[in-house]
Amino acid sequence: MSKALRYLCPFCEAEVAVGKPCPGCSKKAKNSKPAKKSWEQDSSSEGLDLPSADFDYDDFIAREFGEASHHKTGLKWYWWLLAIAVLSAFVYRIFG
Numbered sequence: 550m551s552k553a554l555r556y557l558c559p560f561c562e563a564e565v566a567v568g569k570p571c572p573g574c575s576k577k578a579k580n581s582k583p584a585k586k587s588w589e590q591d592s593s594s595e596g597l598d599l600p601s602a603d604f605d606y607d608d609f610i611a612r613e614f615g616e617a618s619h620h621k622t623g624l625k626w627y628w629w630l631l632a633i634a635v636l637s638a639f640v641y642r643i644f645g
């Protein structure tokens with residue numbers, strides 16, 4: 550066999566010899582940071598996926614749902630009303 554089998558890399562579409570690393574992808578891998586284990590991530594990446602203590606829920610909703618954010622206001626209003634109704638009923642039972 551004089552010619553090695555070659556295939557197109559599905560990721561970068563470079564021609565790669567079978568059994569050898571893709572030149573395009575291996576170059577990319579060298580330039581990027583070495584992959585860390587999920588439990589070895591540094592503190593700067595913490596809170597990237599999980600909500601942090603100062604997580605802004607309203608901002609998150611606005612970003613996630615964009616134009617639909619007005620639903621948030623209605624829901625909030627509804628829950629405030631419910632909270633006030635429950636609280637006033639509770640207070641009325643104690644003091645009333």
Ligand SMILES: [Zn+2]
Nearest residue numbers: 558561571574
């Ligand atoms: Zn590749």
